[in-house]
Amino acid sequence: MTYHLKDAPQRSYSEVDQDTWRRLCARQLALVEGHLPALYQEGLARLELPLDHLPVQEVMSERLHQLTGWRLSNAQDEYLGHLDWFIHLSQQHFPVTDYIRKPEHLEFTPLPDLFHEYFGHLAWMTLPRYNEVVNRFTRHFLAAETKAERDAIADLWWFSIEFGLVREDGEIKPFGAGILSSPGEFQHAMQSPELHRPFSQEGASAAQARPYAFHEQYFVLDGFEQLEAMTANW
């Protein structure tokens, strides 16, 4: 995962891009309606994400800063290396790309795009309770002394923050940003109970991350509280 920070202003968007954003918002909101975790719904309301036009990074960064003290930083459309990623987080900067997926990739984009960042991650990032878990992951990663320890922490991040599911009121719901922001992977994950496993450190470490295809296993958190408990001493 490599992100290169850049100073250039956010790219300009075509009407096709704007239309992709509008269609994505409408499609995913219709799909996930009634399935969103309560905490996430709170975050999405706080974010005030524009559904009729692409978000402007500076505006959303200012909004996030007012809510939580965090800011957005600019990243290109590639995955960040783990170390770079957590260094940004340690500065209370959340790196976001300004790429928007192509219309033919509405259901699934192999590269993180604006919809992934804003709908998937930033709704959560408006919530101090969630920020605290992110801070704990960051501290723990940067304090780790070996590559094996760092890789294990990155795996836990991947299978919870990025691609986790969560059980709430007896129902399994999307939790990770990659599921929340992908109509295709949302349906695949929700309709494949045979791929669900209880979330555990051992399980996440043994599973294979698949950034460019649907996953073959999903880990189900027993509430957000499980992630809080796991990271309590980090």
Ligand SMILES: [Fe+2]
């Ligand atoms: Fe992500």
